[in-house]
Structures are given as C-alpha cells and as structure tokens.
Amino acid sequence: MKSVEEQLKIVLRGCDTVYSQEELRKKITRSVEKNQPLRVKLGMDPTAPDLTLGHTVVLQKLRDFQDCGHKAVLIIGDYTAMIGDPSGRSKTRPVLTPEQVKTNAETYLAQAGKVIDTSPEKLEIRHNSEWLKPLDFADVIRMASKVTVARMMERDTFAKRQKAGIEVFIHELFYPMMQAQDSVEIKADVELGGTDQTFNNLMGRDFQRNMDMAPQVVMVMPILVGTDGTEKMSKSLGNYIGVAEAPSDMFGKVMSIPDELMLNYYTLLTKVDEQRMTELTDSGKTHPRDAKVELGKQIVTKFHDEKAAESAVEEFFRIHGKGKAGLPDDIPEVKVPVDLLADGEISAADLAVCCGFAKSKGEARRLISDNGIRLEGEPLPDPMGMVKVTSGQVVQRGKRKFVRLVVG
C-alpha cells in the first residue's frame, strides 16, 4: 500500500473541495495502519445511456482510490431513478422505466470500465433498490422527519427554481435523503461526486451521524465544462464528448474547445503533471494548437489507444489542414434513387436532400447558394441547377460531413 502522503497527493489532484481534509487524512492513516481499505462510494445515475468525459472526471477519482488500494463501491441508483436527480435541473426529470434503467446501467458499466478497475476485489456494485424498495410508508415518514423544509430548500437548485417561479415537486425533496440512506447502508468512508452533488453528499454525513456511524468524507470534483466553453458538459446541451465516440470525433471535439479550457481539461482528464501542464498552456512556450493536439491525443489514447490517436490526428489535418482537400477514412454511402435522375443529372437541391444534408429543398437551396455543398470538392454553383452525378463521387456539406454516392 502506498504511503499516506503519496495517497493524499494522488487523491487530491483536481479536487474542488474536501469535507474535510483532516478527516480524510485520518481515515487514510488508519486504513494504512490497519491495512484495511476504505469504502469509497460513487452513486451513478442510470438516466443517460452514454457517458461523457464529464462523468469520467469523478470516475477517474474513484480509480485513483482503487489504485491506492481502496475499495470502490458503485451504487446503481435504480430506485432513485424513479425520481431523477434534481441537481442543476430547471425541470423535473422524466421518470425512467425499469427497462431503461437496466439498459442504461449496462452501457454505463461497460463504458465506466474504461476508467475504473472492474475486478471484483476492487469494485463492489450495488443497486439501491436493495434497501430502498423494502421501506414502507412509515419508514419514509421517519426518514423525512429528520430533515427540515428550510434545510432542504436551502439547496441551490431548489432555491433557484423557487425564485424563478419554476415548480419544485415534493418527491424531488426525497432524492437527497435516498442518496444519504445509500451511504448509511453501504457504510461509506468516502463519497465522491461532482460539486453539484455537494448537498446530497453532505446529507449522507447527517444520516450516518444519526445512525451513530462515523460520517463519510465528501470529496467533490469540479464540473467539466462542455465544448462550448460555458455550460456543464451534458448530452442534453449537445456540448459533450462521449466516452464511446469514434477516435476522430473525439479528437475533433477536443480541438473545438476554447483555448482557455485546456488547463482545465489537462487537469481533470489527463495525468500530465503540473509542470508540464503549465508549459503546455503557456502560449509563449507552446503553440495553443499544438497544446490542444497533445490534449486530444492524450484523451483519445485514454479511451481508445495510441494508434487510434495518431490516425485521428493524421485524419484531422488531412481534412482541416491547409489544402482542405482531404477526405476522412470512412465515408458513408448514400443511394441516389433513379427516379430523381434525368439523363444522369439531378437537381442540385434534390442531391443535397437525398444525401441527408438538408431537411427540405428550401434549406438545400440556401446551403448551396452559401457554397455549403460540394461535389468532388467543388461548390455547387447554382441552387436551381442540375448536376451530373456518377457512383463513387463524394458530396460534402461544410467541412465535416461527407457522403459517397451510389447511383441507381
């Protein structure tokens, strides 16, 4: 087992806040002395089927604990999913069906496995329906009697919604309590989460104290900002990079983040050490583009492998480099129906629509007159015109969308 100081160094990297550092030090010290691993809890929300890099920030922290010899306890919130975490939400979450929860949990685990160690001695997986489902109404009342309305409404997301005139439903108030109960049930020593989970996680401490247990240490990680550079990374905002995405997309998306975000990404998503990070993010020392290419490589390597990263870089510059004449490695094929053709020609607008580049002919015409559609690299000149097409030709929308034609 690593020394206390080593462990603290690894485990504290990138952390936003620890409640509290002294307690953490004590717990780790005792764990080393008694050679007994800590139980480190992470609750997962089976609401989204795919993980984004945002989710991996806290998963990586869990991995850090595993690497220090501790036990990860992953809670699948199959029961809490009936409420949905209200954190950061301006709207109530839709309720999930048991089937959705199940399939989401499966893909989640598969994808989380890219970050955490899934060997059984390092990872314990629990479903919170195990202890929440047997509770009867009286148990729930008893639970609710431990927390005041005022305390609950302090919570920023509730307070904000209340103030903004957006409804807050009673059942949402139960979410933090259920999550807190999880900590009691699994006897968590440490709970991890994003900063948006602070309230929920701290409530776990209260519940444990009520049960005369040693309260868990709460460690919250910063929320990863999405590719837009402002909002939290999330699927619904469309500013995400998915764990399961193809190397070229993953790399391209990393290249699209604002330069200012690089330090943040380096800290939270890579293991690059501090000194190297400051070199990379100092534009006097490193060209920002090169720093970003390096970042992209690191990230693609983490979720795929080094070879995939190299070819993603190569492809990126082939397409977006100086000449801009390059083509991606994989181009989907699209059939051009014969009935749109007359003497081997098709109307420019129809072509764009059947390639899937425009939803309507009007949109297609607008795109064409903005030089947005290219055939074999040449912009289509006339939105009203006809063009000759043959199988194998490449049609392109903008810089990134390509399609190969199959006529007939």
Added chain:
RNA sequence: GGGAGUGUACCCAAGUGGCCAAAGGGGACGGGCUGUAAACCCGUUGGCGUUCGCCUUCGAUGGUUCGAAUCCAUCCGCUCCCA
C-alpha cells in the same frame, strides 16, 4: 377557496386588428479568415413551387370580422399573492 398574471418558432423574448412567416438575443448551420471543429467577421435559420405567389404556424377549441398571434367565449397548462 379568492385575486393577479402568463402560454409566441430549437431556447429566451418582442409584437395588442391588416405593413406578420412574425423584431431582438442565444443556439445551430454555412462562408471568409486563421493557429484548430479556438477567436473574429459575414450570411442563413417554417414548407412548396418560385423574382410573384400558395400552404402550415403564435397553448386548445369555437366565435366576431372583408381580415386575428392580436378582439370575444369556453377549456387546458404554469406561476405568484391572499386564505
């Protein structure tokens, strides 16, 4: 239960009888430029034929009117204040 508001396109938000397919902003998309899918600048942003028009759209339904996002009625949703 009483009272006051409010519902407009992907989102926010203007519009209170014709000049409204509906201002503005955000987002998204396209172009230019570049250091990249950064930044910045420009453009596009209901559908169908097209230099003119037709069709669908402003919570829902019905009505008034030559004409309604705009007026009236009923209904539905949401919020706030009082009880």
